[in-house]
Amino acid sequence: MGLTVVSGTGHTWRLTEQIGSGAEGFVYGVDDGRPLVAKLVPDPPDPEAYRRRVARLVRQRRQPRTVGLLSGTPVRLAWPLIPVRTGGGTGSDRVDGYVMTDMRHAYQPFSRLLTVSTRTAFLPRATWATALHAALALARLLGELHTEGYVVGDLKPDNLWVDETGRVGMADVDSWQFTDGREVFPGRMRTPGYTAPERIGAPAGTPPDTASDEFALAVLVHQLLMAGLHPFAGHPADGGDYLSYDDNVAHGRCRIVDRTSVLLPRSVPPADLLPRRLAELFRTAFGPARRRPTAAEWAQALAAELAPGRLKACAVNARHLHTVERPWCPWCDQAERGADSYPGGDADGHPGRPQEEP
Template sequence: MGLTVVSRSGHTWRLTEQIGSGSEGFVYGVDDARPLVAKLVPDPPDPETYRRRVARLVRQRREPRTVGLLSGTPVRLAWPLVPVRTAGGTDADRVDGYVMTDMRHAYQPFAHLLTTSARHAFLPRATWATALRAALALARLLGDLHAEGYVVGDLTPDNLWADETGRVGMADVDSWQFTDGRETFPGRMRTPGYTAPERIGAPAGTPPDTASDDFALAVLVHQLLMAGLHPFAGHPADGGDYLSYDDNVLHGRCRLADPASVLLPRSVPPADLLPRRLTELFRRALANARRRPTAAEWAQALAAELAPGRLKVCATGPRHVHTVERPWCPWCDLAEQGTDSYPGHPQEEQ
């Protein structure tokens, strides 16, 4: 493809294949011995503000609050390492962006945890315990970001990564909301199905807050623990047409918050596979914005469900894991109906 990017100091990188794209930009491989990729944003609403946003994030990487967030292995955040622009052409033709860590060297796309086929193909040893650990890792990461003054604003599977042990990473740092000195860089993005009800229909540019992040966190934790099922999935029980997740959000159509509000196929995981402690958090998160649990509350509750003695392994196979609160295996029930969310046999583990 022949694209080359250059930093302000004059260092150049040759870009290889395009490996991803989103609503704002494109991600390319980088020809480098280190695991790096480059994100380019062709048409930001305000190019000068975008360049300043990236430059401030690069500088903040050396500040104590960010150093702590970036500690540990593997790194949890694909933080901007250096601003770059495409080389050649006129100044108006050049595209801004940045170089960051390639999360693929340590993680799989987060969405691989949310479907049976992808789990089986890419994360074959994943169980419900893996989903719990991923939910806990995500809640802790989000809580750490909030504690340091960052708001993700557009938390979705598309900007998350996970591995087979349940560790979680995050990308698209350049879209976050944060303050640097006296300047606030607002979050702009929102994704249907992961937008808090108070932000749906709000004017463009309405800034997110930590509570809107906490709503998206609850949706993602539900998807992890319910084998990919969105908490606002379902056909309106009143006979109306299904329009979208956001329409269900606005009308409170949610099985956990109001079981009579939606119709779901029998093939979805039963609501009672959740421990009572988590069920109560979901009801608060999805039905009442004023009582929405924080990321720290989710982390505390999820850690408790991973404590010794809280999980049971089904006798049919090591990938059928469930809470001890349930007297029999929910995954076996689903498998008998032809939908095994965690397929496998004991001999495969040997």
């Protein structure tokens, strides 16, 4: 017999296949005419605190600060709609969770925009302009969350969604840090490669803040604009062993801050494909000063790069869009070195029709 979940009012849903899993829980399809899924968290550190967290988020869905975040189509947040527990059993045998919107009906996993194989297979019309649009949408959404008092705390590709136009959605709302009245619900999670340097090695339970979100945002924007390349990727240039992204973060090994700090394959996108204003924001975000650009600052700069006249198409491959600041195509440069992040052309291998600027 399959799993069922029941709400506090007695409404029952039958769960279908498991469609995802993470550090804390599992996501299942829901047998319902509406696009819904259910997240179950089998072993939260404090089950009563987790139930209270979900209940408060459900209540906040109707509060003014959250109503605006949930407006628009498609919905940008997989917000908890109603708390549920697995049916059958008693007490500790039951698993808590919630029902939320199924983001798959409007989006695809964010990670599909970060590699050439998945872009080609699932987002075949994506160009560098799509990456700019997605970066802008993510910065704007995070800025709105911060304005309303929410801290994501564990911002990463696994809890993000994107569509072919670059619109962005977000899931795993139950891990955010937020307040409800005088009660603080702290952030609980962090992910290697997306953890701000001040949180690396910090004791478990150290709460995140907007600055830690801003570090993760800068990492994600870099990955979007650099065709998936992590800003702290690379073998230490001093001859030491590569250990992890976090080790490179902790030691400041970052190509855009110090070209001599890491060794990278020749086939990665060239560092100078970025417009000057975005390159400067990255240097500020990842440099030693730790005065990171806010989500609003990123949104302003990214919107400026999408203004009319700021993008042009390569004369050889019309899918190679790039900033007008660069006199020749960075993607062709990359292709000459053994890779092409945005391969294009028609069925006979000829360049396609140039796209109009957004």
